[in-house]
Amino acid sequence: MNIGQASNASGVTAKMIRYYEQIGLVRPADRTDSNYRSFGERDINDLRFIKRARSLGFSVKEITSLLSLWRDRARPSREVKGIADGHVADLRSRIAEMQAMADTLSALSDCCAGDDRPDCPILSDLSGDKPAKGPAQSPS
Amino acid sequence: MNIGQASNASGVTAKMIRYYEQIGLVRPADRTDSNYRSFGERDINDLRFIKRARSLGFSVKEITSLLSLWRDRARPSREVKGIADGHVADLRSRIAEMQAMADTLSALSDCCAGDDRPDCPILSDLSGDKPAKGPAQSPS
DNA sequence: CCTTGACCTTCCAACTGTGGGAAGGATTAA
DNA sequence: TTAATCCTTCCCACAGTTGGAAGGTCAAGG
Numbered sequence A, B: 001m002n003i004g005q006a007s008n009a010s011g012v013t014a015k016m017i018r019y020y021e022q023i024g025l026v027r028p029a030d031r032t033d034s035n036y037r038s039f040g041e042r043d044i045n046d047l048r049f050i051k052r053a054r055s056l057g058f059s060v061k062e063i064t065s066l067l068s069l070w071r072d073r074a075r076p077s078r079e080v081k082g083i084a085d086g087h088v089a090d091l092r093s094r095i096a097e098m099q100a101m102a103d104t105l106s107a108l109s110d111c112c113a114g115d116d117r118p119d120c121p122i123l124s125d126l127s128g129d130k131p132a133k134g135p136a137q138s139p140s
Numbered sequence C: 001c002c003t004t005g006a007c008c009t010t011c012c013a014a015c016t017g018t019g020g021g022a023a024g025g026a027t028t029a030a
Numbered sequence D: 001t002t003a004a005t006c007c008t009t010c011c012c013a014c015a016g017t018t019g020g021a022a023g024g025t026c027a028a029g030g
Helices: A003-010 A014-022 A041-055 A060-071 A077-110 A121-126 B003-010 B014-022 B041-055 B060-071 B077-110 B121-126
Strands: none
Touching: A003 A014, A003 A041, A014 A041, A041 A060, A041 B121, A060 A077, A060 B121, A077 A121, A077 B077, A077 B121, A121 B041, A121 B060, A121 B077, B003 B014, B003 B041, B014 B041, B041 B060, B060 B077, B077 B121
């Protein structure tokens, strides 16, 4: 199997397969006489594993650990779970951040007429003008 | 005001101020005789605006537009709202993606004993082994 | 006046993960 | 034999931020 076929079989682009090899995520593929990479079933399985892990948002560094745990028949599942939980925590924290952004922004947007007039609470907020959120009330 | 003072006043690091100038997000600062950048109140306000917009997740490209709308007294608020709504949509779609990842992963993690034994549904999933989610039932 | 430390300047590199493209060799089918 | 399609390596770009090196400047204190 050359790199194009491996790509089709795994869903990982040829470009990325070379990259993963380069950074040491996968071991260097065998080479044919003409220097083409040659992949076996094992390699394809690794690539599929990586593909799935990437689609769950794991970083390359995390996948390195996951791959070696996967190959280790004596692994403690605790370690796998630890990596997964760490990643979930990271995801959730980033989600919370983005959720806060989205909520703030859509509240501002809801207050914006969105017409031809220049008045805009979004720009007011960005410029540091912070009108009271509650009922109108002049600052004491 | 030199760059350090501008940084303190705006909350944007000196490094980033130079970067924003370099990519044309802010106009080049005035220079003193000794080639130090010199910032005025207007510059500080711009930097604060940028800082706040970045904290809401706007890209530099979007901020470029927001800044020019901000400076345009005849802007239609529609355009501001359009940018904001587009960004909110983008945030929400990325949030949904990450939420799906987190949900999938935490479901897998919940099924993982996390002890010394090697059996691990997380690795099973990553390796393409897809056990039925529902009650045990052999594939027909 | 001179030294020292804290500032400023520019330039270069790294990070993550992916894609694009060029220049050149290999393979394959017609 | 030739043309199309693959493969190879190498460099560049993205976005935004951080780090550092090498060198000029400024202010305070001796």
